[in-house]
Amino acid sequence: MTEKAIFAGGCFWCMVAPFDQLPGIEGVLSGYTGGHTENPTYEEVMNHTTGHTEAIEILFNPDVISYEKLVEIYWQQTDPTDAMGQFQDRGDNYRPVIFVANAQQRQLAEKSKKVLEASGKYKNPIVTTIEEMCPFYPAEAYHQEFYQKNPERYAQEKLERQAYVIEKESGGTE
Structure with a gap:
């Protein structure tokens, strides 16, 4: 049995x-x-x-990895x-969204968001939205498995994200 999770969180x-x-992940697609x-199209x-945002569609086996665990990794x-x-990706097409497929996913996502809000980890409000899943369109082939096809560029993107997090945590971008 395969289920679907869709998360948007920047590039x-x-x-x-x-x-x-x-383990339990059967596929991850980049898309809109x-x-x-x-x-x-990307352009x-x-x-x-x-009105689209960049997102990933995850096909997973819930007997091996739970939706709750996926949401935890997403945060x-x-x-x-x-x-x-x-991070360095700016614009509404990079907005953070958890797209839910059903009432159970919504309940788990909302519960997880409340736990994060109560944790005090962030001084600013949590603005990630939880929205109903809508059509997902796979991105062009050159975007798929980007981290494997372009390891140097992926490493640079990841480094920029990490630098942004460090700057934000030190109070540099509030």
């Missing part, structure tokens, strides 16, 4: 790797969701004309206090 290039190699245009999404990949982008 999808950096979102795939943390999930891709986990949350917009009003069918089959958007259209980047031009903010479709570690994003800045849940930034509604207009993630």
Whole structure:
């Protein structure tokens, strides 16, 4: 039995790797969701004309890895206090969203968000939204498995994200 999770949290290039190699993960696709245009292209999404955000679609076996665990990993990949982008990626097409497939996923995502809010880890409010899953459109082939196909560029993107987190935690970008 395979289930689906969709998460948006900035550039999808950096979102795939943390999930891709986990036991129970059957596949991770980069793509676009949350917009009003069918089959958007990367250029259209980047031009903010479709309403989509970059996201990943995870196919997983819930008998091996739980949705709760996926949400926990998701929180570690994003800045849940930034509604207009993630790290160095700016714009509404990089907004943080958990797209839920059903009432159970919604309940688990909302519970996890409340735990994060109560943790005191962030001084700013948690703005990640939890929205109904909508059509997911796979990104162009060159975006798929980016971290494997382009290890140097992926390493640079990851380094920039880490630098942004360090700067934010030190009070440099509030």
